[in-house]
Every structure is written in C-alpha cells, then in structure tokens.
Amino acid sequence: MVEIDKKLAIPQGMCRSLIQIVERFAEKGHQCYLVGGSVRDLVLNSEAFDYDLATDARPADMMKLFRKVIPTGIKHGTVSVILNKKSFEITTYRSDGKYVDGRHPEKVTFSDTLEQDVQRRDFTINGLAYDLVHQKIIDYVSGYADLEKKIIRTIGDPMERFTEDGLRPLRACRFAAKLNFAIEEETLEAISRTLHVTAKVSAERVRDEILKLMETPKPSVGFEHMRRTGLLSLVLPELDASFNVSQNRFHRYDIYYHSVLSCDAAPQDRPIIRLAALLHDIGKVPSRRPGPNGDNTFYNHEIIGAKMARKIMKRLKFSNEQTEKVTNLITNHMFHYTDEWTDGAVRRFIRKVGLDAIDDLITLRLADRKGNGARSGLPAPIGTLMTKIREVIEADNAFTVRDLDINGNVIMETFNLQPGPIIGTVLNELLEMVLDNPDLNRRDLLLDKAGEIIDRQPIQSRATPD
Ligand code: ATP
Ligand code: MG
Secondary structure: OEEEEOOOOOOHHHHHHHHHHHHHHHHOOOOEEEEOHHHHHHHOOOOOOOOOEEEOOOHHHHHHHOOOEEEEEHHHOEEEEEEOOEEEEEEEOEEEOOEEOOOEEOOEEEOOOHHHHHHOOOEHHHOEEEEOOOOEEEEOOOHHHHHHHOEEOEOOOHHHHHHHOOOHHHHHHHHHHHHOOEEOHHHHHHHHHOHHHHOOOOHHHHHHHHHHHHOOOOHHHHHHHHHHHOHHHHHOHHHHOOOOOOOOOOOOOOHHHHHHHHHHHOOOOOHHHHHHHHHOOOOHHHHOEEOOOOOEEOOOHHHHHHHHHHHHHHHOOOOHHHHHHHHHHHHOOOOOOOOOOOHHHHHHHHHHHOHHHHHHHHHHHHHHHHOOOOOOOOOHHHHHHHHHHHHHHHOOOOOOHHHOOOOHHHHHHHHOOOOOHHHHHHHHHHHHHHHHOHHHOOHHHHHHHHHHHHHHOOHHHHOOOO
C-alpha cells in the first residue's frame, strides 16, 4: 500500500459536505473514504460526477448515523445520504463472490477493510481511495502509477477478473475511449480469451455500456479495441462486417472507419445522434453492387440500414423512442437539396422527417461529412435549406392533415358519406395541395376541391347511407 499526499480539486461546497459525512463516521469509530471513478477523475484533473464513498460501517449502522438516509441498494450495502440538498452514495466495504454466468456476484460479503473492497473493483485506476481529512490518496493496487502511465489494467489476473464479470472487457474499451488510455497487454489479450463470458452479459448492460461509450470524446477508440479483440463481432456484428468493405471514389474510408469517424464527429452530449451516425451507413454492406462504371453503388442503403438498425436496437433493448429516432434519421439521411426545391418540396421534406427531427438530421449530415474526411462547416446548399425551413416554419404553414382547415367529420357531413378509406384519401390529397400552396388552406376552397376528388372516386367507394 502506498499513500500519496495530494490535494484533489473538489469544489468547496461538495468538499465540506463530504468531510461532514466522514467526520460523522469517525465519531462512531468508522472509516469512510472517497472511492472509485471520482478519485480517478480528480487525479486526472477532470471534473468528477459521482462522489461515491465506502465505509466499514454496515448498512444498518449507516441508517442510524444520518437524519436523511435512503436504503437505495441495501442488498449490496449501499445507502444514499442526503446532506445539504445533495445525495451521496455510501457503500459498505465488500468482497464480491464469484459471478454467476459472468453476470451477477453470487453473494455479496461485507468486509472490514478498505483493501478487500478495493480488490473487488475492476481496474487499478478505479481502485484508488482518498482520505478527505488528511488529503491522501490510498493506493493498494498501483493505480496511481497506471494513471500516470495512462494504462488500463485489471486488478489481479485479467482472465480471472473477466471470467467473473463479462462486462468488464467492454468497460475497459470504454475507459480507453473516455481517458484516451492504452489497455495493458495482458488485459487486452484476456479480452479475446473471455468472449464466451461477455456473450452471456445481459442486453441491457451491453446497451448501457454502448451509450456510455457514446458519451466519451472519441468512441472510435473504444470501437477499435472492440473490433481488434473480437468484442465488436459479439455485440455489433453488423458493424464488424463493415470493416474492410470499400466504398467508391467519393469516399476515403471503408464503411467501418467512415461509421466510427462519423460517430466521433457527432456531438458528445447527444448519444442517440451518435448512435445514428454510427449506424447510418450500415445498410451499405448488404446493398453494395458494382455499378455501370465499375464503381460501387449502394441503392436503398438508407432503407435497408434503417431496418438493420431497428433490429440491432431491438436486440440491445433500446427503448422504442430511441429506436424510432435513430431509424427515422437513418431513413432520411440521404436528402439532396438543390435550388430547384420549391417551398412545397421543403414542406413535404419537413413533413416526412418530422419537425422535431430536422435539426438532428442536419447534425447527422454534418457528422457524416466530417466522417468522410471533409472539413467541418456547413455546405452552402444545406445553409439555404435551413433558411427555407425556418421561413416555412415562421409562416406557420400546414404540415399535417390535422393542420387543414377542414376535417373528416366536415367532409362526411357535407357530402353525406360514411366513415371509410375515402375520407383519408380526400384529406391526403387536400394536404398535398396545401403543401404546394398554403394559401389554399381555406375551408371553402378545400370543400370545393374535396367535391372534385370525391367525384373522381369509383362509385362503390362513395357508398352513402341508405
Ligand atoms: P463512470 O461513472 O465515469 O462511468 P466509474 O468508475 O464511476 O466511471 P461506475 O460504473 O460508476 O464507474 O462504478 C463505480 C466504481 O465501482 C468503479 O470505479 C469501480 O471501482 C467499481 N465497479 C463498477 N463496475 C464494476 C464491475 N463491473 N466490476 C468491478 N468493479 C466495478
Ligand atoms: Mg460513476
């Protein structure tokens, strides 16, 4: 064990609350240290998010020590203490038993020493503790040295640690991307040799890990490790299959590198857009055909790709909302704006994509361009399209059937019709007309036009009540 004198830059208010908690434990003869990710991030001079604490006190004791305390994960020894309007997770020292199927620890055993608690943790850089009162880092696992060397290394034998929990290899790749660290050689080798364990990890845990990877500065770093170790073929075989699949003369990179670089280029705080960027060209793999001039074509790849993305996201248990967002962006990512687009075409585009998704689609397009090796910045035609879209929105023009100055009931009453498919046909045709010319969105004009449309229908579909 080594102790390193170091003052970590914890924001003042936070530090005061933490010390208040530690002193409360000390009064009763208990230890309490800051542990895990926050120590790692603070040593690296990054902002820390969760200030997790560990103690030798048992959950029942903690419940008595504080006024406001919630038993958030009592089975695992975790309680949340509310102090100065902030919530702190405090966990009793544990030594986790073996993981069943590489998924869950079979049993959690509380322990009395910080050292045992540290030994159950995954990587050395995540195994540091901080003595807040004496401002000392306590290091049982050479984590401090690994932080300085920028290395991710398991605590103990990597084969053993990855066999206990198959999520850890994915975490290693994620931390590599988050911190821009290397993965130590034996640790990296063990990833490839424990794929059968990772294969058993629940889809939800894999999903959460992928989302966390999306929030790192450069997800491509993580994906590269995943590809080389075989993890990618396990969790995203469709993306793995795009490696070395060349595109055509318009593209510098193969489909795989274009995908991960586009993902990097999407905003770090928009994980779902990053996921859409990652998967936007996934349909190019099965749709790739040699074209007339010998160069590859990818007809319909956006439709095929959206279907593939839907399947992937279902498999990984993403929510319906997340899936719809991603597949909508992929379906629509191929738009080609030219000066010939009329206002009607712009309105039709907004209707197809959905008003809420327009900005995201433009963001995806920019990421796609950057992922192509293009310089950043908005190409002029897209700037013009954005302006037109803004104009159309400001003019408050009709976009959906609901915005028409008429509805199905009015049509049925006026023309003495029963509910049936004809009503939808009429409304849609009226909408098409209004999209081209919003001035026509007036009830009298719409009724005239509706009459014409109905007259054009075959007699049986106009069936009126007897
Ligand atoms: P971040 O919050 O930035 O994702 P973190 O290090 O805080 O990083 P958490 O998942 O919040 O990660 O976990 C907190 C700590 O718990 C980790 O630092 C690590 O010590 C330990 N830990 C988390 N998951 C595992 C695991 N699967 N196996 C072993 N230890 C783990
Ligand atoms: Mg954390």
